[in-house]
Amino acid sequence: MKALRWHGPRDLRLVELVEPVLETGEVRISVAYCGICGSDLHEYVDGPHAIPVDCPHPISRRRAPMTLGHEFCGTVVESADPGVRAGTRVAVEPEYRCGHCDYCRMGQYNRCVDMGFVGLMGDGAFAETVVVPSYTVHPLPDEVSYVQAAAFEPAAVALHAVRSSGLRAGDACAVFGMGPVGLLTVALLRQCGAGEIIAVDVDAHRLALAGAMGASRVVDATREDSTSAVLAATSGRGAAIAFEVAGEQGTLDGALACLRKGGEAVLVGLMGKAQVDIFDIVNRELRLTGSVGYRDVFPTLIAWTAAGRIDPSAIVTRKVPLAQAVPHGFDALLVDKGQVKVLVSPNDYLTV
Ligand SMILES: [Zn+2]
Ligand SMILES: [Zn+2]
Numbered sequence: 001m002k003a004l005r006w007h008g009p010r011d012l013r014l015v016e017l018v019e020p021v022l023e024t025g026e027v028r029i030s031v032a033y034c035g036i037c038g039s040d041l042h043e044y045v046d047g048p049h050a051i052p053v054d055c056p057h058p059i060s061r062r063r064a065p066m067t068l069g070h071e072f073c074g075t076v077v078e079s080a081d082p083g084v085r086a087g088t089r090v091a092v093e094p095e096y097r098c099g100h101c102d103y104c105r106m107g108q109y110n111r112c113v114d115m116g117f118v119g120l121m122g123d124g125a126f127a128e129t130v131v132v133p134s135y136t137v138h139p140l141p142d143e144v145s146y147v148q149a150a151a152f153e154p155a156a157v158a159l160h161a162v163r164s165s166g167l168r169a170g171d172a173c174a175v176f177g178m179g180p181v182g183l184l185t186v187a188l189l190r191q192c193g194a195g196e197i198i199a200v201d202v203d204a205h206r207l208a209l210a211g212a213m214g215a216s217r218v219v220d221a222t223r224e225d226s227t228s229a230v231l232a233a234t235s236g237r238g239a240a241i242a243f244e245v246a247g248e249q250g251t252l253d254g255a256l257a258c259l260r261k262g263g264e265a266v267l268v269g270l271m272g273k274a275q276v277d278i279f280d281i282v283n284r285e286l287r288l289t290g291s292v293g294y295r296d297v298f299p300t301l302i303a304w305t306a307a308g309r310i311d312p313s314a315i316v317t318r319k320v321p322l323a324q325a326v327p328h329g330f331d332a333l334l335v336d337k338g339q340v341k342v343l344v345s346p347n348d349y350l351t352v
Contacts (some may be wrong), residue, residue: 060122070119177246
């Protein structure tokens with residue numbers, strides 16, 4: 001089978017691999033689509049970040065070179081789990097879990113001591129087929145297309161962030177950063193009953209998409225001060241919750257500054273050390289909440305999509321075959337802000 005493998009920064013190689021033999025509890029999936037994520041771009045540009053290079057990951061037992069790709073769906077073609085039949089259309093929830101640590105036993109599997117992602121810590125789906133643990137697959141009803149299912153992974157990050165917050169119906173929310181997860185956060189906040197939803201970004205195209213996906217107000221931070229805009233949209237009160245989905249000092253500052261007293265900043269974007277004004281956090285009784293990965297959200301996303309209540313495929317801007325994934329996928333995303341989510345089709349589906 002063909003697979004796109006990470007060998008080092010700026011070194012993705014399209015190679016021919018022998019399909020691994022299934023172990024008990026694994027399934028092999030023929031990949032329909034696999035989205036290119038910001039974390040894939042980070043690995044491509046200046047990795048390794050999450051890819052194990054020296055020691056194999058404890059669950060996948062894999063290390064570099066690694067096939068990337070964690071946002072995917074497809075058809076089960078072989079199963080070593082009696083509960084999953086070949087021929088089933090599935091979306092994959094790509095989190096490895098050990099199943100026996102304290103967190104796993106409490107059902108908090110995204111906090112597993114050995115948590116890792118398929119497609120970063122183990123071989124992923126920029127390949128014709130991929131092998132995953134059967135606990136990661138979710139059968140898809142006919143109403144959900146593969147293009148929609150390929151966007152469930154970033155939607156899962158967004159829904160977990162919304163559920164991690166103390167959102168109550170009618171709360172005013174601000175979302176900073178209209179990448180795929182930010183856009184889907186806007187759509188899911190709308191679905192979850194938020195009041196004003198203020199979307200902040202620096203790109204006009206992405207802000208237009210945010211408006212179409214449910215934002216009640218969009219703020220172009222190159223022209224407008226986000227704090228004033230949020231205050232204006234909330235009768236001077238400020239937002240109850242701000243989602244930081246860009247992972248930058250400036251957006252973190254904006255997310256904290258726009259909050260009302262007692263408000264909550266949910267941190268989803270990744271960055272290293274950042275500056276925060278602790279006087280401000282203490283004096284205004286702000287709360288900071290971290291949110292990583294997801295748990296127990298795929299069934300909800302599948303049901304809402306099947307019912308037409310959300311359409312995660314709204315973020316998809318391009319589909320490319322595996323052979324074109326580097327020039328028209330990875331490289332395009334690095335230079336073209338108009339590209340939001342590029343899907344790779346290793347088996348040339350490109351239509352469903
Ligand atoms: Zn991702
Ligand atoms: Zn565990």
